[in-house]
Amino acid sequence: MRMNARRLLRGIALVSALTLGATACGGSDDSAAEQKPVSAKDIDAALKKGGTLKVWAWEPTLKKVAADFEKEHPKVKVDLVNAGTNADQYKALQNAIAAKKGVPDVAQIEYYALGEYALTKALDKLAPYGADKLAGKYSPGPWNSVKSGKDVYALPMDSGPMAMFYNKKVFDKYKLKVPTTWDEYVKTARDLHKANPKAYITADVGEGGTATSMLWQAGSRPYKVDGTKVKIDFSDAGAEKYTDTWQKLLDDKLIAPITGWTDDWYKGLGDGTIATLTTGAWMPANFVSGVKDASGDWRVAPLPQWTEGDTTTAENGGSSLALPTLGKHKELAYAFAEYANAGKGVQTRIKEGAFPATTADLESDAFQNTAFPYFGGQKANKIFAESAANVGRGWSYLPYQVYANSIFNDTVGKAYVSGTKLADGLKAWQDASVKYGEEQGFTVEK
């Protein structure tokens, strides 16, 4: 088998992470094969004793949470470091774990990336800290995302139940109806583009996270994971629904070829070029800071449905706080994660614009009745909370989803720029994901 250098490097990183997990299990004292339970008393004692906690996270609202936490526990210092966003941080974390040096005590990890770390035993199981008792606190989507098998590997920090953001000004101008089904969405896309050839229903250049969320909502369950046994199959009815519809948009060039999160994208959201955005409920904060010009133009609507009258949604994005096995100050680390994600920190973070994963907050009147001046006073959280309650069950990501998403553009992405069909693109993605899984030692069932 020939491997190119990049793949080889990744392989090495994974292998060394695996062996590391193994040695850590066998050797070191604080993470012996069976993690010993950590009682609330242990945690209290650690908080009184104090210490410096190293946290790697890019979530901006944690800054305030860390400051509050320090105030409450004067002997604890929280060293909050932004070690990069998303994949950049995972690379850094992988490097630190491979080198066994500089591993943080707490790390922010997105749901789709968590499986990789759980599988390689790079993270502490959290049940021994008492996390299993928190199960009822979280909405089911995020809680399932932090579990691998029966074990809990992280505490959900936020969630991204999907909704449709739409530019009301554009919709009003061209007298468009807000679509409630994906068929209507395609029709709206056509009408809009006909009325103004410079305007598009949405922007997409092929991005793994969005596509998997769409598949999720359409009822497709392409990934089945059982330990190191993996099944990848994009040929179910749900996937077909998605490719059929999205293919129509691509064929008629109804999607703006603008890469998400670039300055062009922000510009398009502001000037009416991009008329809708189907994404996670964490988006409002980005609208407020990144698209100031369009304040008042946008509204939120429920995600369009595949069948009229249905209410199924999906999650997009969202992340958790986990405790790397090689980190230190375990008790402090858990105390911080719990404070930020289940304790007082949640309210602080909601105030700063984050979207919670805790049911009590999602269902509270104060939360649901919050009016968003940016959305013309709309009580958008009602829509988000309803979406959170209707997330399709039984979805799982691959244990190497970070890699899989990184090759999305080489495979499915072709459908966006050439004559390749979206369905063929998905097939190519499936094949490439299977091949990589086999190379990494997974048992892949096709």
Place this chain on the structure above:
Amino acid sequence: MSTPVTTASRPAPATSGAQGSAPRLRGPRKRTEGRLPRRSVLLTVLTGLVLLYSLVPLAWLVISATKTQEGLARSFGLWFSGDFALWDNISETFTYNDGVFTRWLLNTVLYVVVGAGGATLLAVLGGYALAKFTFPGKRAVFAVIIGAVAVPGTALAVPTFLMFSEMGLTNTPWAVIIPSLISPFGLYLMWVFATEAVPDELLEAARIDGASEVRTFFQVVLPLLAPGIVTVLLFTVVATWNNYFLPLIMLKDPDWYPLTLGLNSWNAQAATAGGEAVFNLVITGSLITIVPLIAAFLLLQKYWQSGLAAGSVKE
């Protein structure tokens, strides 16, 4: 009009083989000085294009730095928007995130002074020694240097990271400074320069007069090498100032970031849930970042031009 063109296009021959091409460029010009300069429409147009090519991005940067975050999205890239926000942008750049930009600026200065300064010092010492002393293994050293010039630093970054993390040096300034101290190209340049610029007779004279080797080096050789030193210094300063990949993998603590990494992290902020888009600060920060480099080039221009040419013409 023509002066900026020649300076702008000069780095290219310099990197590919300064010793060979520089004299040929300068030679004929000296000879034509007495006569009327020849004009060529084609050349003027070509240099004009090159000038445009190198100045347009700069113009975009300067213009964009005067816009607010909203203004950037609202207006055409190569012209001003209604509100002139340059001063606001500059002051916000320095105060945003508790003034972390200043910290990054000081970090960069530290890496440049110690890293590039050290690299230049080592290159001068080594280049002079290789040029003027014979010792066993000199040919091997030559082969190693030529080989090292050919290996891009990027290729060595990951192995260096693994080595440094063994030594516990990652996430410290040393992780950036130590690799910056090595400049094979600078050493090679100093070697060639010293061979030509320091006459053997002069060294012999100094020795006969009883000067020690150290004194000879500092009082006789260094002044002769000055143009070469400035050239090497400029190369290493630019390389260290713009260094991105090495600090990227070495540093995780934003407190030790150089400007390049810091600006990138500000840019990445826009691409995360709940993050604040600060494109106006990224652009203004970039402008502030390149100002010292431009200043260094303009101020040291005279030295480094003569540095490239001197030593290449045999008397």
